[in-house]
Amino acid sequence: MLKTLAVANYRSINKLVIPLGRLNLITGPNGSGKSNLYRALRLLAETAQGGVVNALAREGGLESTFWAGPETLTRRMHNGDVAIEGSVRQSPMRLRMGFAGEEFSYSIALGLPAPTRSFFSLDPEIKRECIWAGPLYRPASLLVDRNGPMIRAREGLGWDVLAQHTPNFDSLFDQVGSLRSSPEVFQMREFIRRWRFYDHFRSDADAPVRQPQLGTRTPVLHHDGRDLAAALQTIIEIGDPEALHAAISDAFPGARLNVTPAGGGRFAIEFYQEGLLRPLSAAELSDGTLRYLLLIASLLTPRPPSLMVLNEPETSLHPDLLPALARLIIRASQQCQVWVVSHARRLISALQEDPECNCIVLEKTLGQTGIVGQRVLDEPAWNWPD
Template sequence: MLQTLAIANYRSLLKLTIPLGRLNLITGANGSGKSNLYRALRLLAETAQGGVVNALAHEGGLDSTFWAGPETLSRAMQTGAVPIEGTVRQERLRLRLGFAGEDFGYAIALGLPTPTRSAFTRDPEIKYESIWAGRHYRPASALVERDNAIVKVRDGRKWAVIHQHISTFDSLFSQIADPSRTPETLQLRETIRGWRFYDHFRSDAGAPARQPQLGTFTPVLHHDGRDLAAALQTIHEIGNAQALQQAISDAFPGCHLSIEQQSGGRFALEFHQHGLLRPLSGAELSDGTLRYLLWVAALLTPRPPPLMVLNEPETSLHPDLLPALARLIIRAAEHTQVWVVSHASRLIAALEQAPDCHTITLEKQLGQTRVQGLRMLDEPLWHWPDGR
């Protein structure tokens, strides 16, 4: 489970270090930085997929993701005693992302390349990476370190250089994953690859989830929900079938769900509603009903991930469905660490009924995202491995 998340110089996140729990609720007013925090976590996930540089390119390049304010916001600036002005930068401009879990921690620093004649002068480069043992980085706890193109690993009391020409656009996880020499790199990579993000469920008239689809064993719902019927059938066969029907009746009393197996191996949804003479097909369901079924399939997965991130799950749902969705999320948090990014007051209130709900309320001050009520002495201990 992630214990700490640290971000520096990413959009409105000038310097943010936050403690995490098993069920994390990220909320705040519009424009407070919820989306930036979510995107920063997705960037961290891309390090293990080999796509962090491309992901930054899709965001408009590294320049556009850097914090746009002054390098530091002094107390005088925050109180309005002096105007906010740019000063001579004291540190190299770096976008930094990192986390610490129960066993290992990881941090990455990205920056712009040294000017050359190459046409790719704005391509982000990975300047530094580190993997360490435990929750807090200390030089003695470091296991793997990468400084530009050089990678070294801990070898007893000494360091051993294992690579001197690593690509500047690929992370450690893409190039150094030797189960004998760097088992922690392989373990951490597979853990991060197991993170699941759900934020693009389609429920429009042409959504794949509405149409019969070829059914294959599906313990993990696709991020866009295309294999919904197969995922629900998988839960029925090897997951918690009772919890599945309870989740349906909790939101829609008197209703139940079945999966029709059509010719050619295709699966189709059948939603049985009290008072109707026939079940409704996926094409006939309302957007809200379909989205709720998608969340049921995602949250009751028979293969819980180490981390599940839900971005605004209340979208298209009627407010009366939100308490039932909250109960589903709380149940999922018994088996996996969960992040919920939301501004729906009814969902927030229902989630906060859980005793282990960790609410992180974001606010903005002079363009900088901060955690409401989190003072400097309350922040988790965090040191960036490169000392800056």
């Protein structure tokens, strides 16, 4: 489980260190930085997938994602005693992201390359990556260190060089990581790869989920929800069918669901609602009903991830469905760590009824995202590698 998330110099986030629990709720007014924090977490996940540089390019390049304010916001700037203005930077421009886990922790720093004539001269470079033992970085706790092109791992009282010519656009996860030579890299890479993000469920008229789809065992719902029928049938056969039927009944009293063969190995959904003489197909369901079934399939997965992230799951849902969704999310948080980004008051109130809900309320002051009520001494302990 992640214990701490740290982000620095990314869009509206100049510096943010967040304590995390089993169930995390990120909220705040529009423009407070919820989306930026979510995108930073997705970027962090891309390190283990080999796509962090490409992901930054899709955002407009590294330079456009840097914090646009001064390097340091002083107390006098906050009080309005002096104007907000830049000064000579004391440290290189770096986008930094990292997290502390229960056993190992990880951080990455990205920067701009030295000017060249290459067509790729705007591509960001990975300057430093570190894996260390425990939640707090110290030189003595460092286990794997990538500094420029060299990757080394601690071996007894010394260091073993794992790679000397690592491309500056490749993460250490792309170059090393085996159970024998570098088990910490292998374990961290697999841990990050098990993170799961859901924020782009398609429910429009042309969405694949509305048509029968080829069915195979599907313990993990596709990120756009196209294999919903197969995922629901997988829960029925090897998951928790009682929880599935209870979740449907909780949201839609008197309703029930079947998955039927549709010929050619395809699966189709039949949704029975109280008072109707025939079941509704996925093509006939409202956006809200279909989206709720997608959330049920993702949250009741027979293969829980190490981290599940739901970005504004209330989209298209009627407010009356949000308490049932909250109960479903709380149940899922008993199986894996859950991160929810939301601004729906009814969902927020229902999630906060769980005593383990870690509610993070964001605010923006002078363009900088911060946590409401968090002072310097309230921040979790965190050190960036030099």
